[in-house]
Each structure stands twice: as structure tokens, then as C-alpha cells.
Amino acid sequence: xxxxxxxxxxxxxxxxxxxxxxxxxxxxxxxxxxxxxxxxxxxxxxxxxxxxxxxxxxxxxxxxxxxxxxxxxxxxxxxxxxxxxxxxxxxxxxxxxxxxxxxxxxxxxxxxxxxxxxxxxxxxxxxxxxxxxxxxxxxxxxxxxxxxxxxxxxxxxxxxxxxxxxxxxxxxxxxxxxxxxxxxxxxxxxxxxxxxxxxxxxxxxxxxxxxxxxxxxxxxxxxxxxxxxxxxxxxxxxxxxxxxxxxxxxxxxxxxxxxxxxxxxxxxxxxxxxxxxxxxxxxxxxxxxxxxxxxxxxxxxxxxxxxxxxxxxxxxxxxxxxxxxxxxxxxxxxxxxxxxxxxxxxxxxxxxxxxxxxxxxxxxxxxxxxxxxxxxxxxxxxxxxxxxxxxxxxxxxxxxxxxxxxxxxxxxxxxxxxxxxxxxxxxxxxxxxxxxxxxxxxxxxxxxxxxxxxxxxxxxxxxxxxxxxxx
Amino acid sequence: xxxxxxxxxxxxxxxxxxxxxxxxxxxxxxxxxxxxxxxxxxxxxxxxxxxxxxxxxxxxxxxxxxxxxxxxxxxxxxxxxxxxxxxxxxxxxxxxxxxxxxxxxxxxxxxxxxxxxxxxxxxxxxxxxxxxxxxxxxxxxxxxxxxxxxxxxxxxxxxxxxxxxxxxxxxxxxxxxxxxxxxxxxxxxxxxxxxxxxxxxxxxxxxxxxxxxxxxxxxxxxxxxxxxxxxxxxxxxxxxxxxxxxxxxxxxxxxxx
Ligand SMILES: Nc1ncnc2c1ncn2[C@@H]1O[C@H](COP(=O)(O)OP(=O)(O)OP(=O)(O)O)[C@@H](O)[C@H]1O
Ligand SMILES: [Mg+2]
Numbered sequence: 001x002x003x004x005x006x007x008x009x010x011x012x013x014x015x016x017x018x019x020x021x022x023x024x025x026x027x028x029x030x031x032x033x034x035x036x037x038x039x040x041x042x043x044x045x046x047x048x049x050x051x052x053x054x055x056x057x058x059x060x061x062x063x064x065x066x067x068x069x070x071x072x073x074x075x076x077x078x079x080x081x082x083x084x085x086x087x088x089x090x091x092x093x094x095x096x097x098x099x100x101x102x103x104x105x106x107x108x109x110x111x112x113x114x115x116x117x118x119x120x121x122x123x124x125x126x127x128x129x130x131x132x133x134x135x136x137x138x139x140x141x142x143x144x145x146x147x148x149x150x151x152x153x154x155x156x157x158x159x160x161x162x163x164x165x166x167x168x169x170x171x172x173x174x175x176x177x178x179x180x181x182x183x184x185x186x187x188x189x190x191x192x193x194x195x196x197x198x199x200x201x202x203x204x205x206x207x208x209x210x211x212x213x214x215x216x217x218x219x220x221x222x223x224x225x226x227x228x229x230x231x232x233x234x235x236x237x238x239x240x241x242x243x244x245x246x247x248x249x250x251x252x253x254x255x256x257x258x259x260x261x262x263x264x265x266x267x268x269x270x271x272x273x274x275x276x277x278x279x280x281x282x283x284x285x286x287x288x289x290x291x292x293x294x295x296x297x298x299x300x301x302x303x304x305x306x307x308x309x310x311x312x313x314x315x316x317x318x319x320x321x322x323x324x325x326x327x328x329x330x331x332x333x334x335x336x337x338x339x340x341x342x343x344x345x346x347x348x349x350x351x352x353x354x355x356x357x358x359x360x361x362x363x364x365x366x367x368x369x370x371x372x373x374x375x376x377x378x379x380x381x382x383x384x385x386x387x388x389x390x391x392x393x394x395x396x397x398x399x400x401x402x403x404x405x406x407x408x409x410x411x412x413x414x415x416x417x418x419x420x421x422x423x424x425x426x427x428x429x430x431x432x433x434x435x436x437x438x439x440x441x442x443x444x445x446x447x448x449x450x451x452x453x454x455x456x457x458x459x460x461x462x463x464x465x466x467x468x469x470x471x
Numbered sequence: 472x473x474x475x476x477x478x479x480x481x482x483x484x485x486x487x488x489x490x491x492x493x494x495x496x497x498x499x500x501x502x503x504x505x506x507x508x509x510x511x512x513x514x515x516x517x518x519x520x521x522x523x524x525x526x527x528x529x530x531x532x533x534x535x536x537x538x539x540x541x542x543x544x545x546x547x548x549x550x551x552x553x554x555x556x557x558x559x560x561x562x563x564x565x566x567x568x569x570x571x572x573x574x575x576x577x578x579x580x581x582x583x584x585x586x587x588x589x590x591x592x593x594x595x596x597x598x599x600x601x602x603x604x605x606x607x608x609x610x611x612x613x614x615x616x617x618x619x620x621x622x623x624x625x626x627x628x629x630x631x632x633x634x635x636x637x638x639x640x641x642x643x644x645x646x647x648x649x650x651x652x653x654x655x656x657x658x659x660x661x662x663x664x665x666x667x668x669x670x671x672x673x674x675x676x677x678x679x680x681x682x683x684x685x686x687x688x689x690x691x692x693x694x695x696x697x698x699x700x701x702x703x704x705x706x707x708x709x710x711x712x713x714x715x716x717x718x719x720x721x722x723x724x725x726x727x728x
Contacts, residue, residue, distance in 0.1 A: 418529060419566045426526050427580040427634065428554035437579055441570030441617065 015298070016464070018241035018271055021108045021211050025130065027089040031214070032082050035059060038184050041087045045153055045187070050164070058173035058183035065177040071332045071363065072301035077275060080245045084216040086185050088130040094151055095135050105129050112238065114207050121453055122234075124149040126206040130215055131187040142200060148193035149204050152220050155191020162193065167222055170253035170281050170309075178277045182218045182251040189219035189250065192233065194260070196226035203232040203265070203451065208248070210239035210274070216247040223253070225260040225288075234454070237268040237276075238298075245273045245300060252280035256288040258312065263291040267454060269461065270298035272329065278304045286312025286341070293449055294321040296331050297461060305363060307336035310344035310372075317346040320446045322458075325358030325390075326465060334364035334395075339375035339405065350381040351443050354390035355465065362411070363395040370401040378408040384442045385415045386435065414442075436466040475542070476501040477675050478525070478642055482536035485524045493534060494520045496700035500677075502642070507668075507676040509686055511711060512697035513719045518679045519563050521697070522646045525677075526560040527553050540642070555584055559640030561631035563647045563679075568618040573630060574600060576618050577637050603636040607663045624651035632660050636667055643667075644677045649685040661688030683715040698722045 027044065029037045038059050042052040067074050095101050098115050109115060109127050118125040124138035126149070133151035142149070148159065156163045173183035190206050210217050225231060239246060248270065256262045262282070270276055276299040282290040292306035308317025319335030337346035352360035362381040383392035394411050416438050424434035439462050440447070447455045480500040486493045494517045502508050512518050524531050525538060527550035538545040540556055548556065568576065577600060582591045604611055607629060619627050628648050635643055645664075649657055665688070668674055678689060686694070686708060694710040695702045696719075703722050704710060 417566065420568060422526075422528055422550060423562065423566050423568070424576075424580075425550040426554055426558075426560055427576075427583075427638065428551050429580060429583045430549075430551045433579065433583055434551075437571055437576070438568060441568055444570035 015241060015271055017112065017238035017269065019111070020240040021104050023090060023102070023104045023211060025088045025090050025212065026092055027087070028085055028212070029087040031085055033084070033086050033185065037086055041185055041187060044087070044089065047156065048160070051156065054168065054173070055184050058180050061173050062177060062180035062184055065180060068177060071303045071361075072330045074301075076245075077247075080247060080275065081216070083214050083244070084247055085212060085214055086216045086218070087187055088212045088215055089132050090129045090211075091132070091134055094133050094154070096137055098135060101135050105134055108209060108211070109135070109207065112207065112209065112236075114205075117205065117453065121202055121451065122205050123200050123202040124204045126151065126190050128188040128206065128208045128217075128219060130210060130212050131217065133188045133190075136190075138204075145198050146195040147198060147200065148191065150191045152186070152189040152191045152222060155222065159191070159193070162224070163191065163222070166224055166253070166255060168253075170255060170283050171251050171279050176279060178249045179251055179279045182220060182249050182279070185216070186218045186220035186251065188217070189221040190223070192221070192223040192231075194225045194229040194231045196257075197228045198226065199229065200231040203234045205234040205236065208235065208237040210246055210248065213242045214244050214246060216249070219250045221250070221252045223255070223262070223264075225254070225256045225262045227257045228259045229257075230261045232263040232265065234265045234267070234451075237270055239271045239274055241271045242273050245275060247275045248278070250278045250280070252278070254280075254282035254290065256282055256284045256290045258285045259287040261289040261291075263293060264306070265293040265295070265450065265454070267295045267458065268298065268302070272298065272300055274299040276302040276304065278302075280304070280306045281309065282307070282317070283309050283311055284315040284317055287314045288312065289316045289318070291318040292320065292335065293446070294319070294333065294335075295458065296321070296323045296333050299329060299331075301330045301332070303332045305334050305336050305365070307338065308346060309338045309340060310346060310375075311340050313341045313343055315341060315344045319346075319348045319350075320449060321348070321350045322443050322446050323350070323352040323360045324462070324465065325352065325354045325360040327356035327358055330359045330361070332361045332363055334362045334381070336365040337367070337377055338365075339368040339372040339377065339402075342371070342373040342375070344372055344375050346377045348379045348381070349446065351384070351446055352381070352392060353384045353386065353439055353442065354392050355386040357389050359391040361393045361395060365397045365399070366407055366409075367399045368402045368405040368407065372402050373404045375402060375405040376407075377405070380410045382411070382442070383413045384439065385413065386439075432463075432467045436463045439466060474503060476539075477504045477541055478502040478677070479539040480521075480525075480536070481539075483521075483524065483533060483538060484535040485520060485531050485533045487530060488532050494531070494700055495524065497536065498700070498702055500695065500702060502675045502677060504641075504673045504675055506692045507678065507689060509678045509680060509691040509694045509711065510697050510702075511680060511694065511714055513723075516697045517700040518697055519646050522560055522644045522677070522679060525644055526550060526558060551583070554638075557641035559635050559638055559643050561628075561635055561643065561645040561648045563650075565619050565627045565631055567620045569620050571618050572615050573618055573633070574614040577634060580634075580638060599637060603633060606636060606666060607633055608659045609633060625653060625656050628652055629656060629660060632663055636663060639667070639671065641671070641673060642675050642677070644679075646679045647681065648678075649680055649682060657685060658688065661685060664689055683711045686711050696722060
């Protein structure tokens with residue numbers, strides 16, 4: 001069975017999205033970050049004065065906050081940031097038809113299967129290439145019902161009041177260093193509004209592609225789900241493999257109004273050279289349901305803890321998270337649930353897989369405020385280690401100020417056992433097939449929540465990864 | 472029937488790395504196509520070890536002797552290659568595979584046997600699975616349960632035989648499949664094995680058991696007695712009856728002497 005000598009590094013060739021597209025940006029800020037660059041970004045976007053003022057304020061907050069000393073290893077991040085291009089504009093304007101997107105960029109998304117998925121299973125698609133959305137489209141059926149699915153920039157332009165009323169209310173710039181950074185230099189991302197009572201039958205998807213070497217991508221997404229509405233939003237991310245590091249730091253704000261149900265699915269599969277530090281948070285109002293389904297497969301370091309603030313009575317939050325840490329990758333992920341109102345319920349299920357020298361950490365917070373009577377929360381985190389060199393840690397934080405609350409926490413660590421591998425191999429599967437089946441079984445409770453196409457893709461990715469795990 | 476053995480074990484010694492003492496101390500065994508051999512023997516005598524060495528368990532290290540399958544060196548093959556060559560072992564203690572349904576598990580196992588690029592026909596598979604479950608009097612819903620996860624002892628054993636019935640081996644090694652089965656289940660499982668035998672008269676069986684009872688249903692051609700890592704006696708079904716009456720005492724003495 002796979003003794004360490006058999007553990008082969010997860011070759012970068014296994015990463016099938018690592019290709020580079022030859023494209024010439026129409027504008028690229030110089031490397032590094034200062035006030036001038038923030039002004040440039042704002043000017044390029046033709047923004048109102050208040051937004052520029054917000055950006056500049058956020059920049060000061062960012063500069064005043066120290067690098068986090070917890071989570072992953074950020075000791076070399078500042079160096080990376082000094083060399084980073086904070087704004088790279090790929091084309092002059094965003095298009096509504098793939099035919100109008102420049103050929104090389106269009107081909108990139110075709111290779112990633114986006115237009116095909118759009119035709120088959122999606123209600124709408126947004127595609128971001130480096131710093132800007134290059135394409136955004138919503139099916140007529142939903143547009144006519146008043147659904148807004150646009151780039152964040154167009155959201156600001158075309159729906160200024162709705163935008164200003166909500167922007168930065170869920171995640172203020174001062175929330176954390178990287179939220180501040182995003183608030184200063186944000187570019188791209190989606191603006192989504194689902195009118196009350198509207199039920200989107202198929203998902204919306206936004207796809208984030210980094211092409212430029214040393215890019216910093218800072219998408220910003222604002223989603224408002226109207227009372228009693230239902231919708232599902234999917235985010236996918238990939239990047240080329242470069243020898244230098246890149247940086248991705250998104251901020252996702254979601255407001256789930258009374259009795260609405262919203263699901264946000266992430267399938268990020270960044271290349272090995274990506275720092276991925278994302279803040280995503282939902283305010284969940286009375287009787288509403290929020291669900292984060294968070295799949296983190298790639299990157300060098302991911303720090304991401306989707307959170308639900310359960311603000312109204314009976315609000316419910318679900319966080320399902322799968323992390324896969326291959327060789328030299330660190331997935332520091334988990335979730336946060338904050339119970340503010342009575343009878344709120346939440347659940348966090350986290351499954352991590354570490355292979356080779358990969359490391360996964362579960363980091364979670366469950367907080368119940370005084371007065372959130374009968375709040376109930378359950379946390380379950382399971383880690384699977386593939387090799388002797390793989391590592392996992394658990395950091396569950398629980399803060400309860402309400403006597404009537406019930407909070408459960410369960411954590412398990414398992415190793416792929418030799419007996420399991422032998423059992424499967426004795427039925428004719430080779431070692432990689434056996435390993436992939438065990439891993440698929442392990443994540444099954446979460447994978448079964450994905451739309452079929454994505455579950456199949458996830459399984460395929462795992463098979464690819466497992467081929468590299470054995471000699 | 473063909474006289475060349477499908478399985479030839481010669482002078483086989485094996486141990487667990489790090490433990491000096493051999494568990495198998497020179498086992499000789501030849502099974503011809505279509506034959507049913509039973510192995511009986513006291514606890515700890517090495518029966519499961521022999522089964523696992525045949526199947527290629529990595530925890531055991533063969534130190535001497537050989538195992539040939541149709542003249543091919545089995546010890547040179549990986550466990551999956553052995554399975555693909557027709558070896559099947561029904562485990563004494565099957566492990567749990569959480570999150571993987573029996574159906575999914577068997578589909579993957581069958582798919583693994585196909586040439587690269589060939590896709591298993593899912594309709595055919597479904598049909599085969601249903602038919603085999605019926606043969607073993609199993610509820611179809613059982614196929615959706617995760618492999619061995621939360622199974623009762625008897626369910627685990629039955630699941631082993633279901634796998635055997637689907638994978639259709641040419642050499643089936645059954646390690647105490649009868650232990651833990653109730654009387655009705657024992658009959659169903661035995662009938663299942665006999666049906667497989669009828670479907671493929673060339674199928675050979677190596678059946679490890681502590682009880683003469685199963686041998687009333689699956690009638691062996693040869694019964695071996697294993698003590699202290701060696702086969703100390705071989706004969707017809709009457710050997711099992713004698714053991715039932717007298718136990719292993721005399722062999723222990725022989726062994727010690
Ligand atoms: N992995 C192992 N590590 C150490 N000792 C082992 C291992 N496997 C088997 N043994 C030892 O080898 C001997 C034979 O074990 P084996 O399981 O083959 O016996 P068995 O004949 O199948 O017994 P039973 O009838 O109880 O199933 C026992 O003494 C056992 O403790
Ligand atoms: Mg045994």
C-alpha cells in the first residue's frame with residue numbers, strides 16, 4: 001500500500017486548468033498598491049464620489065491593520081503583494097453575447113466549459129477575466145420577472161440606491177485586513193437581486209479566471225434575496241500555473257430576507273500558486289434559510305470561513321464545506337454561525353482530505369448571543385488523511401451567552417486504512433481507483449448536495465488527484 | 472475434468488514483517504478446476520493468513536515456497552491483478568467503506584475489469600445486480616447501503632457472497648462465511664454458492680470453516696486439517712465428521728511431538 005516512498009508529488013501537470021491565454025490587457029496598473037492606484041481604479045470605473053471616498057478610507061484601514069498571525073503562513077505575502085498587479089483590465093467593456101467577447105478570452109471560457117454549462121443548466125452566467133467581468137447574461141425568462149444579475153459595476157451604475165443601501169453593510173471594510181483591501185481595490189464580481197417571491201429554477205453562475213501573472217483579483221459580490229424568494233448561485237475559479245504567486249481576495253455579501261432561501265456554492269480550484277483569502281457572509285432574516293456549500297480544492301493557501309448571521313427569529317444557516325489539500329497546500333477553512341435571534345438553528349459539516357504534505361485545518365466559530373433563546377447548532381468535522389505526511393488540525397471556537405442554547409460538536413480524523421485499500425483492490429480496483437472510491441465515499445454527504453454536473457466534475461477531479469497519490 | 476491444478480500452493484511459508492516466527496510453515500495444496508476444498512483447523516492455526524496470502528494482503532510476507540494460479544506466479548501479482556485473474560476472497564472480517572453504496576462499489580469493481588476506454592453498460596449491470604440479489608434473497612434496497620457500514624455480522628457475510636456472485640470468480644476463497652449466519656441464511660448462501668457452481672462448473676472453492684454443518688450444503692471433494700501453519704491431514708468429507716466428533720487434540724499432540 002502507499003508507503004511514503006510511493007507517495008508521488010501531486011504533479012502540476014495534474015492541474016488541467018493551468019494553461020495561459022495570450023491576451024493583451026487594455027490597461028494594467030503598475031505593480032504594488034498606493035492611493036494613486038485606488039484612484040485609477042475608481043476613475044476607470046467612472047464611479048461616484050462617495051465610492052472613491054469609501055475606497056480611500058478602506059485603504060487606510062487596510063494599511064493600519066497588521067497581517068493576521070493565525071491561520072496559514074502569510075509571512076511571504078507582503079512580498080507577493082509588492083509585486084502584484086492590483087488592476088488589469090482585459091477589454092474595454094463587458095459584453096452580453098459571447099460573440100462579442102474577444103476570441104482568445106472566449107476560447108478560454110469555452111475550454112472551461114462555461115458557455116456549454118450556460119446553455120444546459122444555468123439561468124445566467126457572469127465571467128470574470130483578471131480584474132473585470134467580460135461577460136454577463138441572464139436568461140430572458142428571469143429578466144422579465146425582475147431578477148437582476150449583473151456585474152457589480154453595472155449594479156452600482158444602474159441601481160444606485162439599492163446598491164448604496166446594502167453595499168458594505170454585511171461586511172464593513174474594518175471587518176478584517178483583507179475585507180479592507182477588497183473594499184479599497186474591488187473590481188468585478190456580481191450584483192444580484194431576486195425580487196420577493198421569485199423562485200429561480202436553475203442556478204446562476206459566476207466564473208473567475210485569473211490569466212495575468214502576479215495578478216491580484218478582488219471581486220466583490222452583493223446579493224439581495226427578496227422576501228420568500230429562492231435561488232442558487234454558483235461560483236467557480238481557476239488560474240494558470242505560474243512560478244510566482246498570485247492573490248485572490250473576494251468579498252461576498254448576501255442578504256437573505258424574510259422566509260427566503262438562498263444557496264451559494266463555491267467550487268474553487270485555483271492553481272498551486274494562489275493565495276486565496278476570502279470573506280463571505282450572509283445576514284439571514286426571520287424564517288429565512290442560507291446555505292453555503294464550499295468546495296476548496298486548489299490554491300497554495302486558502303483562508304475562508306463562510307458565515308451566517310442569524311438575525312431573525314427562526315432563521316437557519318447551513319455550512320457544508322469540503323477542502324482538499326494536496327502536496328504543499330494548506331486549506332484553512334470552516335465556517336461561522338452567529339445566533340442573534342431566538343429559535344435560530346444552524347449546522348456546519350466540514351470534510352477535509354489531506355494528501356502528501358497537504359495540510360487542512362478546520363476553523364469554526366459558533367456564537368450564541370444572550371437572548372437567542374433555544375438556539376440550536378451542530379458542528380461536525382471529519383478529516384481524512386491519505387498519507388503519513390498529511391496533516392490536519394481542528395480549531396473550534398464556541399461562545400455561548402444563552403442558557404437555553406444547545407450546541408453540539410463532533411470531530412473525527414481517519415486515515416485511509418490499508419485494510420480498506422486491500423479490500424477494494426481484492427475486488428479488482430487498482431490502488432488509485434480504490435483510493436478515489438474511498439475519498440468519494442468520504443465526501444459523499446456533501447457531494448450529493450451539488451447539482452449533478454458539479455458532483456460529477458468533483459468526482460473526476462478527485463480521481464485525477466488520486467492518480468498522483470500512489471506510485 | 473482437467474488435471475492441472477488451478478491453484479498450486481507449494482512449500483509456502485509466510486510471516487508478518489517484524490515478527491520473527493513464520494505463521495505459515497510450509498503449506499502444500501493443489502486445487503483442480505471445479506474442486507471444492509475445505510480447510511478446518513483450530514483458532515490461530517493460519518487459515519485466514521493462507522487466504523490473505525493467496526489474495527495478496529500486503530501485511531504478510533511470503534518467505535518461501537510458491538503459489539501458482541494456472542501456472543502463473545501469483546505472488547508476483549498485485550491484489551487487483553489477482554482479482555482480475557479470477558481470485559476472489561470472501562473476508563472473515565470485511566471492512567466498512569463509509570459513503571460508498573454496494574451498487575456503486577460493485578459497479579466500480581466491474582468497471583475496473585474492462586479494457587481502458589470501455590464503459591460498463593449500466594443497464595446490464597443493474598439487471599445483473601438485481602438478479603444476483605434475488606438469488607441470495609436480498610432486499611434490493613440493500614444495494615443502496617454503504618458497504619458494511621453498520622451491517623450486522625450476517626449481513627456482512629451475505630454481502631461478501633453477493634460480491635462473489637456478481638464478480639464470478641474462477642477461484643473463490645471463503646473465509647468462515649458460515650460463521651454468524653443464521654440457519655436460514657446459511658441455506659440461502661450455500662444455495663447461492665451451489666448455483667454459481669452450476670453456472671460455472673470450473674469454479675473452484677477453498678472454503679475455510681469451523682463447522683461441519685456448511686459442508687452438508689456445500690459438499691467438499693477434499694477436507695484439509697490445518698494446525699500450527701501446516702496442513703496435517705487431507706481426506707474426504709469424512710475427515711470433517713471425525714473432527715466434529717473428536718476435535719483437534721490428536722493433531723496438537725502430533726504437532727508437538
Ligand atoms: N497481522 C498480524 N500481525 C501479527 N500476528 C498475526 C497477524 N495476522 C495473523 N497473526 C497471527 O498468526 C496466527 C494465525 O492467524 P490467522 O488469522 O491466520 O488464524 P486463523 O486460523 O484464521 O484463526 P481463526 O480460526 O481464529 O480465524 C495467529 O496467531 C495470529 O495472531
Ligand atoms: Mg481466520
